[in-house]
Amino acid sequence: MNQELAEKYILHALETQLPATLYYHSVHHTLDVTQAAMQLATAEGITEEEPRKLLRTAALFHDAGFLRTFDEHEAAGCELVHDVLPGFEYSPAQIETICAMITATKLPQAPHSHLAEILCDADLDYLGRPDFEPIANTLFLEFQARQIVAADENAWNRLQEQFLVAHHYWTTTAITNREASKQARLAAIRAKLAS
Structure with a gap:
């Protein structure tokens, strides 16, 4: 498994080929998620080299499907992983593990x-x-x-409220470190909606 070359490959693709209108799902988001994943892994006691490399690869490729499509990008990302990672000496089992992680990020999230x-x-x-x-x-x-939401702040805040209510963190670390702040965001959005 040549994780370093796979990383260079996907970062170059994301930097040069993602649509310009992906203001959120940009290479910046991918790097942010990768950093958060590695910090969470350490806090959650993931110390072995292979699981950490597989997690890092999944984080780097988790939104790579946007290179091919906006809708169902997780499935497209898995196809991309199957197409590309054998060339970086990832085994079929490693690729399946990575795909399972990418698929789990589809909303509503379903990690196994x-x-x-x-x-x-x-x-x-x-x-x-x-x-x-x-x-x-x-x-x-x-x-x-992408005309998914109108330029209406109240409509956006209602959408954010629904999302925050439905969302929950999975790991003990994220629950401990992020849940209280997330609830504060929800309260602030509800206050905006009420005013």
Whole structure:
């Protein structure tokens, strides 16, 4: 498994080929999720080299499906992983593990392993962070560009409220470190909706 070359390959593809209107699902998001995943893995006691490399690869490829399609990008990402990773000496079993993690991030999230739980929590780590507002704004702009949401702040806040209510973190670390802040974001959005 040549994780370093696979990383260079996918980062170059994301930097040069993603649609310009992916304001949220950009290479910046991929790097943010990868960093969060590795921090969560350490906090969750994932110390062995192979699981960490598989998690890192899944994080780097988790939104690579956007290179091919907007809808069902997780499935497209799995296809891409199957097409590309054998060339970087990943075994069929390793590729399946990576695909299972990527598939778990599809909303509503459905992780079936500890590594998948970590990736799911890393993917939505920002919900409980101080930089929630600017990151959420990039998602708003992306949804506007694709006519998923109107340029109506109340409609956007209602959508965010529904999302935050439905979302939950999976790992003990994310619950401990992010849940209270996420609830504070939800309260702030509800206050905006009430005013």
